[in-house]
Amino acid sequence: MIEEDEVAGWGVTLAVGCECGAEARQDVGQALRGGELCWDAELYCRACGAGSCLGFGTGEAPPWVRDPLIAQHGTVRLRLTDPATGRVAVLRTVREAWGLELPQARELAEQLAGDGLAGTLPEAAWLRERLAARGVPAEVATGTGTALSPWGGRR
Numbered sequence: 072m073i074e075e076d077e078v079a080g081w082g083v084t085l086a087v088g089c090e091c092g093a094e095a096r097q098d099v100g101q102a103l104r105g106g107e108l109c110w111d112a113e114l115y116c117r118a119c120g121a122g123s124c125l126g127f128g129t130g131e132a133p134p135w136v137r138d139p140l141i142a143q144h145g146t147v148r149l150r151l152t153d154p155a156t157g158r159v160a161v162l163r164t165v166r167e168a169w170g171l172e173l174p175q176a177r178e179l180a181e182q183l184a185g186d187g188l189a190g191t192l193p194e195a196a197w198l199r200e201r202l203a204a205r206g207v208p209a210e211v212a213t214g215t216g217t218a219l220s221p222w223g224g225r226r
Contacts, residue, residue: 080100080101080102080103080192080193081100081101081102081140081143081144081191081192081193082098082099082100082101082140083098083099083100083139083140083142083143083144084096084097084098085097085098085099085139087114089114089116089118089119089121090119090121091116091118091119091121092118093116093117093118093119094116094118095114095115095116095117095118095121096114096115096116096117097112097113097114097125098112098113098114098115099111099112099135099136099139099140100112100136100140101132101136101137101140101191101193101194102193103193103196103197103200106197106200107129107197108129108130108131108132108193108194108197109127109128109129109193110126110127110128110129110132110133110136110137111124111126111127111128111136112124112125112126112127112135112136113125131222132191137191137222140191141191144191144192145213146189146190146191146220147189147190147191147192147195147211147212147213148186148187148188148189148195148211148212148213149183149187149188149190149195149198149199149209149210149211150183150184150185150186150187150188150209150210150212151183151184151202151207151208151209152208152209152210153208154184154185155184156207156208157202157205157206157207158180158184160202160205160206160207161180161183161184161202161205161207162176162177162180163205164198164201164202164205164207165179165180165183165198165221167201168198168201168221169221179221183209187212188220188221189220190220190221190222191222192211194222195211196211199211
């Protein structure tokens, strides 16, 4: 089980080709900062000295950032500590988190009460904070199996 006070941030360094023909280093990351889910990506080439920010933002990370993180770290699972607690609060939280209609929100709420939702550690920590703000305790655990994921367009 991953504790609430652990840092919710992941990063990966990838080897990619530079325009100069050498191998460059691309760093991608995702973190939870001040209640916001954030992502970033940078590139640096030792051979020619080129460096650039490839992008950064808040909210869901694009697949070219998220996919390498999952390939390196796998996913975690967020699930309700007590599945019977706060059903209305859970529905409100997931509806607001993704702008979902009620049937979609119910599906995610049921998954949270059951096997849990799969995501990156920062994604799970982000939703756990939102649930906690409504008095709904949830836990983040490693290992996902076939858990549903609302992040990364995989709803």
